[in-house]
Amino acid sequence: MKKDASQAVEIQVSRGKLIKRDLRRNWSLYVMALFPLAYFIIFNYVPMGGIVMAFQDFNIRKGIFGSEFVGLKNFIRYFNGPNFWRNLRNTLSISLYGLLFSFPFPIIFALCLNEVRNKYFKKVTQTISYLPYFISVVVVVSILNDFCKANGLLTQIAAFFGDNGGALISRPEWFQPLFIGSNIWQHLGYNSIIFISALAAIDPELYEAAVIDGAGRWKQTLYITLPGIASTIVVLLILRLGQIMNVGYEKIILMYGPSTYETADVISSYVYRVGIVDADYSFSTAINLFNSVVNFIVLFIGNAISRKISDTSLW
Amino acid sequence: MFRRTTGQKVFAVFNTIGLVCLSFIFILPVWHVAMGSISDPLKVSASSGLILTPLGDATLGGYKLVLNNHNILTSYMNTIIYVVASTVLGLVLNILAAYVLSRKNLYFKSIIAFLVLFTMIFNGGLIPTFMVVRNLGMLDTRWAIIVPGALTAYNIILMRTSFSEIPEELYEAARIDGAGNFRILWQIVIPVSKAIIAVIVLFYAIQQWNAWFSASIYLVHQNRALYPLQLTLREIVLLSSENSIVAEADGQDVEIYRPLIKYATIMVSVIPMMVIYPFIQKYFVTGVMIGSVKG
Incomplete structure (x- = not known):
């Protein structure tokens, strides 16, 4: 197939050029992907960042950036507790x-x-x-x-x-x-x-x-x-x-x-x-x-x- | 086809009887509630066991009470709003993601696929998600029920699998005609993918129709005007607050028909599903089949 041959040549082309070409050719696909990805970032990945709360003594007034870190205290409390x-x-x-x-x-x-x-x-x-x-x-x-x-x-x-x-x-x-x-x-x-x-x-x-x-x-x-x-x-x-x-x-x-x-x-x-x-x-x-x-x-x-x-x- | 031996005939008889019994087990709990909801209220509270036929004189008093109650009607309307809004949102995002992931020769495709798939196996958990919804100012609004959970990776994968089966020639032909991705998606992919779109719509819609949990945590101030039906149902049936929810109807009727309120409310939420599910179940079967090909 002709495609295989052209792909073999592309490997020689630098990564930067490859990305540039990809963005030019597929920009509309990336625009489409933006919406669902933004959704997942907001509702799935930002909460994953919120997991640092587990290592804090989280105070809702101070927020994640102002709360004090306590290391593994919360985990130890759970493992030692009756529940x-x-x-x-x-x-x-x-x-x-x-x-x-x-x-x-x-x-x-x-x-x-x-x-x-x-x-x-x-x-x-x-x-x-x-x-x-x-x-x-x-x-x-x-x-x-x-x-x-x-x-x-x-x-x-x-x-x-x-x-x-x-x-x-x-x-x-x-x-x-x-x-x-x-x-x-x-x-x-x-x-x-x-x-x-x-x-x-x-x-x-x-x-x-x-x-x-x-x-x-x-x-x-x-x-x-x-x-x-x-x-x-x-x-x-x-x-x-x-x-x-x-x-x-x-x-x-x-x-x-x-x-x-x-x-x-x-x-x-x-x-x-x-x-x-x-x-x-x-x-x-x-x-x-x-x-x-x-x-x-x-x-x-x-x-x-x-x-x-x-x-x-x-x- | 082949002659059956006596043993096979005996087996067939028992098999049929067993399956009929099983079918009854699937139906009876709902039947019990249905019959209970039109029974004589005094006899219902005294009865024990299964209600197979209406006890005493059949009455629609319970339904009258439930259908005249504005808390129940409001939550019914809310559920319809939530189902439509979150299904539309989920479907649009789902189609976009599935289309992108079904295309070939995309440099960043594996990263996009990873970002989608990873949400299936790991998440921030209850409280961090709650905090995000809170910080977005969605608490105590309809958005908190519509938006979080509207898009699921599993449904994207299902749709992507189905999109990938569209013959590549269709795309090639469109591209030669100068069509861009948006036009290809709108004029070619969507029209030939009606079946999978129906499957995904039903998955999202039924999930939202039956949902109660996000509403229970995100409506912090328990504003009943925003409750979906399932949450009202939970208050009436499981937390036994039929008094506070239904009592504002005229007092005497409530006293008489109180034992029927639970049954009638359950029926009101179940009937639409019972009516449509035989017609839509084949789409669910399709969904399971696609899912099993590439789980």
């Missing part, structure tokens, strides 16, 4: 149990749906399964509260099985099961989309060949279907593991209360409470930074593994 271990334990337990219980369901659902012959039934079931995804967290937690009040449905069911402790929503031992269970309910259908499409991509000739070889339905699932979606499963699992320290606060703070803090309070919800409710800005920022850094490291490791095992990676 650190509780937050860490709850964060890990919610995300690990969440992964353990919520990961298999979309796969099983996709496999079951894959066995359905009637196209119409399949379509309707699939559409219904997306319904909870479109409901807001506020509504999901509202309905959950209604089901878990003293005479609510789930409390009644628990009572039927011999649990007589009253409203489930205000009891610490029920918080995590309810949190994870409602997450499964909300995301099962949506999370199954990717597996359903992976299943649809399996070559039908493989099944025909297997039938000729005398393989039954079960053997077909074991030797064709599962290997066919194995790579999708592995990649998603690793990406999910990369999020292990990342439990969002939005649903937690709608659901929890002082009576359930013991099992409900995660790092991010504590960041919210300390920062927004108590207005202890530096302390909150320090805890947030600790969480972000750990997140970043875990994500990095997960991504490296993912790239090694398969071709899929975030970057």
Whole structure:
């Protein structure tokens, strides 16, 4: 190609000239990029600069430039305080149990749906399964509260099985099961989309060949279907593991209360409470930074593994 | 296709039954709220368990109360304003960024791509972001709800992936005709990318429709005139302040229909979504598929 030849020559041209030519040719693209980049700089990168608050005794009157630096005091205060271990334990337990219980369901659902012959039934079931995804967290937690009040449905069911402790929503031992269970309910259908499409991509000739070889339905699932979606499963699992320290606060703070803090309070919800409710800005920022850094490291490791095992990676 | 054995037939029956049960589990919580909202209020407060049919005589009293309440109506209008404004803002910035990142031979492209992608894996966090919004003078204004969070890197990547699939010949032809990047974007890329634009619009719109958190922290003085629907819903249902929010309607009705207010408010916020989601879900499926190609 002619282009390759001209590019080879360009390497000889100095970097300055290259940039000048690029700016002349692509100035309109850079003008376009200016707007979204300005947005990210203001709302993402300037806040990153604000992280220095974590190392200060931040005073909102003095501002970032006038506040006193205190080194790692805020971090030490958190690590030595009573909340650190509780937050860490709850964060890990919610995300690990969440992964353990919520990961298999979309796969099983996709496999079951894959066995359905009637196209119409399949379509309707699939559409219904997306319904909870479109409901807001506020509504999901509202309905959950209604089901878990003293005479609510789930409390009644628990009572039927011999649990007589009253409203489930205000009891610490029920918080995590309810949190994870409602997450499964909300995301099962949506999370199954990717597996359903992976299943649809399996070559039908493989099944025909297997039938000729005398393989039954079960053997077909074991030797064709599962290997066919194995790579999708592995990649998603690793990406999910990369999020292990990342439990969002939005649903937690709608659901929890002082009576359930013991099992409900995660790092991010504590960041919210300390920062927004108590207005202890530096302390909150320090805890947030600790969480972000750990997140970043875990994500990095997960991504490296993912790239090694398969071709899929975030970057 | 192939003859089915008895075992397969039995499996098919159980599979169908299982999937039907599951479908009911997906629907029942919403159904319960819907039936509760039109039940006899006295029976609702006494009832326990699932409400499958309206208890007692069906009534629209709860809805009458909710729809006549100006706090709820105002927050409904606010949500519409927030959804439209932040979707438009997000979409415009999203298209610009995606177009730039889909072009080849751009010297600073990797830097731009890095600046976009890095926001996905690291951020300043809750308080530093709050301080920026505060210093911009956005606290207690609509801007604080519309602008922060209006643009997300993930959606840019989705759109870029889709833009990259447009055949290069289309660009070449336009360039020969003397079209610049703005014209190419407007007259060629956007018209052939209606599907991905629909996906992104829906992603942004639904995210904002369901949002409550930024409003709860940025409306520091809790000015109800600016509340989005989800925040009003949270006050009524989760913080049980239906008194202060709804009580200004005529007092007697509130007393009678109080048990229905929660259910009716939930329904009012959920119904629009329930009506449109079957028609838009295919766009979400498309979005997931594009995302899985290049996450």
